[in-house]
Amino acid sequence: MLAAFDEEGKLVNLAEAVPRKQHFTCPACGEAVRLRHGSVMRPHFAHISLQNCRFYSENESAEHLGLKAELYKSFSAFSLVEVEKLLPELGQIADLMVNEKLALEVQCSRLSKERLHERTQAYLEHGCQVRWLLGEKLWLDRTLTSLQRDLLYFSANMGFHLWELDLDRRCLRLKYLIYEDWHGHVHYLVKECPFDDNLLTFLRLPFIKQKMASYYVKMDQQLLTYIQRQLAGRNPHWLKRQEAAYLKGTNLLSLDVAAFYPQVRPLESETGFCQITQDLSNFYTAFFQYYRSQENKSIQRLYPPAFYEK
Numbered sequence: 518m519l520a521a522f523d524e525e526g527k528l529v530n531l532a533e534a535v536p537r538k539q540h541f542t543c544p545a546c547g548e549a550v551r552l553r554h555g556s557v558m559r560p561h562f563a564h565i566s567l568q569n570c571r572f573y574s575e576n577e578s579a580e581h582l583g584l585k586a587e588l589y590k591s592f593s594a595f596s597l598v599e600v601e602k603l604l605p606e607l608g609q610i611a612d613l614m615v616n617e618k619l620a621l622e623v624q625c626s627r628l629s630k631e632r633l634h635e636r637t638q639a640y641l642e643h644g645c646q647v648r649w650l651l652g653e654k655l656w657l658d659r660t661l662t663s664l665q666r667d668l669l670y671f672s673a674n675m676g677f678h679l680w681e682l683d684l685d686r687r688c689l690r691l692k693y694l695i696y697e698d699w700h701g702h703v704h705y706l707v708k709e710c711p712f713d714d715n716l717l718t719f720l721r722l723p724f725i726k727q728k729m730a731s732y733y734v735k736m737d738q739q740l741l742t743y744i745q746r747q748l749a750g751r752n753p754h755w756l757k758r759q760e761a762a763y764l765k766g767t768n769l770l771s772l773d774v775a776a777f778y779p780q781v782r783p784l785e786s787e788t789g790f791c792q793i794t795q796d797l798s799n800f801y802t803a804f805f806q807y808y809r810s811q812e813n814k815s816i817q818r819l820y821p822p823a824f825y826e827k
Contacts, residue, residue, distance in 0.1 A: 518543070518573055519585055520601045521550050521562045532589040532600055535560045545603050545610065546570035559583055572603070572610050580652050581625045584682050585612050588621060588650075591712045607639045611647075615717060620645050623682065624668075625652030633667055634791050648720060649792070650689070651681045657692050659702050661784070667791035669695070669784065672723035673823040675730075677784050680720075687712040689719060694730060696781045696819050700743060704734050704781055704819065731820045734781050738815075740774050779808040779817050799826060 519531040521541040528544065529536050541550045541562060546569050550562040558579050564570055585600060592598040592615055602614035611620040620640050633649075640647040649668045651657075657665055657679050669677050678693035688709045695705040710719035737743070747755040748769070755769075762769050783797070783804055803825040808817070 518550070518562045518577070518601060519582065519589075520544055521552075530589070530600055531560045531562070532586040543570055543573065544601075545572035545605075559586060571608070578625055578652075580684055581623055583684050584623045584625070584650075584652065587684065587687060587712050588613055588623070588682075588716070591714075591716050595715050596717050604643070607643055609636060609639065611640075611645075614645075618645055619717075619720075620647040622647060622649045623652065624649050624655060626654060627664060630663070630667060630791075633664070637791055647792075648680055651679065653683070656681050657695075657703065657705070661695075661697065661703055666784070666786055669790055669792060670723065671790070671793045671795065671797065671822075673826070674725070674727060674821050675723040676821050678723055683709075689716050691719070691722065693723065694732070694819060694821060695784060696734075697784050698734070698737070698781045699740060699777060700737070704732070706730055706732060729821055729824055731818055731824075734817050734819065736774075736778065736780050736815050736817060738774060740777055740780065741770060741772075744769055775814045778811075778814040779805070781817050781819060 521529050522544055523529050523536060523541055524539045529541065535554060536552070538552060541552060542548065543550050543562075543564060548569055549565045551565055552560065553563055554560045559582050561577070561582050564573065567573070589598060589600045592613065597616050599614045600612070602611040602620075604611060612623045613621040615621060622636070637647055637649075648670075651665075651668065655662075655665065655668075661669075665679060669679060671677050675691075675693040677695040678691055679695065681690040681692065682688075683690055686709075688711050691708045691710075692705045693708070695703055697703050708719075708722070710716060744755060748759060759769050783801055800822045804822075807825050
């Protein structure tokens, strides 16, 4: 933790300065905390006993502490920001609160689906927006994990997107126009903003009018071989699709590869997206209508949702 009360009852923020050694207390539970200032971890406070504190845990990583401090310094140059904002009515603490209405959660480790939904919903019901910013262990690579799927955001200008934090490079990263192919691999574009720039403006980027981005993906001409292997391996996803094909009087393996075009498609979630509340059905419909009219089925050009819904 980076915030604590000193002996005079003043809130000390270690992202700003390291105070002299004295007695400190937790802003949430009032119990004693100790200032730790070593050579490995950045200066932070730690409870002497966590028995009576339901807000904090003592398993923060150096990355988590460092990112909170860096974000505080960055946002404080342009906005009103509080680090480790106590929200007793929600029973939780926001890693950072910007302009009293935007909660930033620095997530460096796995989080249960139930806890993620609970925390997200609590912010929304309290009238706050929340942005989950992912540490290195949760960065998006070639496939989406179930947790990453629940951390997706959506806008007409940039489609499905995720936010990542890079402590080494000192930047906030946006991975956007995320689409998924039949192999379960994701395709996307990337933008970065250094911590020294205005991060709040960058966080607004998905909802700002801008030049339309796009990219190309070549279609897999060996897709049927891949599907055959998945069926032989009893992959539940492909067995379900094969069953649906049988009910229509056909067989997936008897189809031409063009029947699987477009091979790169909008993301889906069987249980719904945690951070996305808008109805995406018009986007899905417009997306597939557009590609049905394309003659060249060896390549696919991906656009933002706003393009398909014109």
